[in-house]
Amino acid sequence: MKTTFPAIVTTAEMQAIEGAMFNAGFPVPALMEKVGQRLSDFLQRQFPQYRRVGVLAGPGHNGGDALVVARELWHRGYEVKVWQPFERLKPLTADHARYARFLGLPFVETVDSLQEVDLIVDGLFGFGLERELTGELAHAIDQINTWRQPRVSIDVPSGLHSDTGAVLGTAIQADRTLCLGLWKRGLLVEEAQPWVGQGVLIPFDIPSAVIEAALATVPRRYCLDASCWQELPLSRSPITHKYQQGQLLLIGGSEQFGGSILLSALAARCTGVGMLVVAVPRSLKSLVLSRVPDAIVVGCPETARGAIAGLPERLELGKFSAIACGPGLTPEAVPVVETVLKAGRSLVLDADALNILATLSPWPLLSSVILTPHYGEFRRLFPDLVTGDRLDQVTAAASRSNAIVLLKGARTAIASPRGDLWINPHSTPALARGGSGDVLTGLIGGLLAQQEALSATYGGVWWHAQAGLQAEREATALGVYPEQLIAHLLPTLQAALTAGV
DSSP states (O other): OOOOSOBEEOHHHHHHHHHHHHHTTOOHHHHHHHHHHHHHHHHHHHOTTOOEEEEEEOSSHHHHHHHHHHHHHHHTTOEEEEEOOOSOOOHHHHHHHHHHHHHTOOEESSGGGGTTOSEEEEESOOTTOOSOOOHHHHHHHHHHTTSSSOEEEESSOTTBOTTTOOBSSOOOOOSEEEEESSEEGGGGSGGGHHHHOEEEEEOOOOOHHHHHHHTTTSOOEEEOOGGGGGGSSOOOOTTOOGGGSOEEEEEOOBSSOOSHHHHHHHHHGGGTOSEEEEEEEGGGHHHHHHHOTTSEEEEEOBOTTSBBOOOOTTOOGGGOSEEEEOTTOOTTOHHHHHHHHTSOSEEEEOTHHHHHHHHHOOOSOOSSEEEOOOHHHHHHHOGGGOSSOHHHHHHHHHHHHTSEEEEOSTTOEEEOTTSOEEEOOOOOGGGOSTTHHHHHHHHHHHHHTTSOHHHHHHHHHHHHHHHHHHHHHHHTGGGOOHHHHHHTHHHHHHHHHHTTO
């Protein structure tokens, strides 16, 4: 199982990790200096055009980090103003404030004085905030959120709960959040995204032994990153042949939804799967064959309304490395889903296969089953698990179903039956359109035919999202329709390989 993705931690876990470092002799002031330098380097690199910076400095160590940033940018020739609306400060933060004043950095009395700066750096509160923000401070944050300048938060947007992502009264709406050391759980909760903006991890060299010791007894949470490319089945023997590169059976399509299974098939063949077989209603066979001539297309008996009535006996399910079932299937195809559940093959279920599964509730499922619901399908599958946030929900669903559960959304979450969790931090709302999920099903199915289930799942999720981001950059959010998304799959992969990831 992949273990090198960046970890996601709760407040208590991060406190334990930092405490272990400090107990081992790493000075708190040294950590603050290291963090402040790395934040300053990032800001200078990413925002070279913004020379007037307003810094919001809180009373704790997050405020200390912000003051180091203010000092460093000042030394680098920036115009810096500091707003510190607190009298009682932690000792180290007070030391940095005193030295900043000694250097001549202007400390302003009111937040209005920052209206004309180019960039806001938010260091009011970091991880661990529990109380709601009220009064003049809340009013000031609401006022800042109306300004035109980009806002960058240090570690966690001030006012956001670092575990749950909940807004504590009000919160800074950051354009970027520079998360320190390890990802905080609350930053990756989907509902927090309007406040988090683009999340960026700023590491500060936490020893891996410290992380492993702190997280040894808890299910692991990971944030996907570009190392996902290394998990794709790219290595091949020079003397291989098609039957050694996986055999995928795609099942779906109907008179009502004729394009869904075609999108899945076009995506699946981008994975390099050795043999692709597509089972569709007989009336769709010529359409699919005309677009995917390298596939074996099997026409299935149809219901009166054009859905697959059942799979032909000649289709030997046991010979396939993996089966992906659901796109365009319609709820009529109950016998199809019942058949593939009994096949004992690695399996991806999507779309109407999930809606049919919700009526069967055959928990627990066999191993190597991947469920890919959006939230509406998830509610139908697990109606009693829709309390708490989505990360808790998907973890509970994977445990109950004994399946890998992939909950699609702005921050797609993947949970394994043992309780581990993976979150994709980078995606685009341009993928919020019909057919995007069919592309993902084809990708994961093609990968699953060639590798183990977890790698196929998070590799497919990452690849899908990165292709969407690349398509958006070239064609705007309006232009990422499914065929455009498919057209960017292989160029996106090639660009990643050329970059050497």
